[in-house]
Amino acid sequence: MVLGCILGKPGANYTTMKRRLNMNNGSLSWHLNKLEKDELIKSLVQGTRKRYYPVEMPLPEEDGGELPDIEKRLQEAASKGEGVLVSDLASQLGISRQLALYHLRTMHGKGFITLERRGLHLVAVYPPHHAG
Helix, strand or coil: CHHHHHHHCCCEEHHHHHHHHCCCHHHHHHHHHHHHHCCCEEEEEECCEEEEEECCCCCCCCCCCCCCHHHHHHHHHHCCCCCEEHHHHHHHHCCCHHHHHHHHHHHHHCCCCEEEEECCEEEEECCCCCCC
């Protein structure tokens, strides 16, 4: 089940897998360690998250010029509408609203996305519109 989850969603993190598979910490940790030891999966720490990938898949590279994987995924999800609620983006990516908001604010500061207040909701808009 754990390997299937990683094959189906490369880059999944521990919390996401735990929720999807409805497993307890000890069991999931044991399986992840075993799969990594048997060289069926590999892991990469990105920010505060450890992500798991199939062993044959190249790990994503992050340099200063590109967006981190999570921010690329947020940008892609935001591009599918005329503005997407931050809570909806978080739900689509399987991350907390707080984590999504942290990354969206970083992206907004770099000009990669626009954050707008619409009524009581915060919405991410891509492509960003620039004042000027």
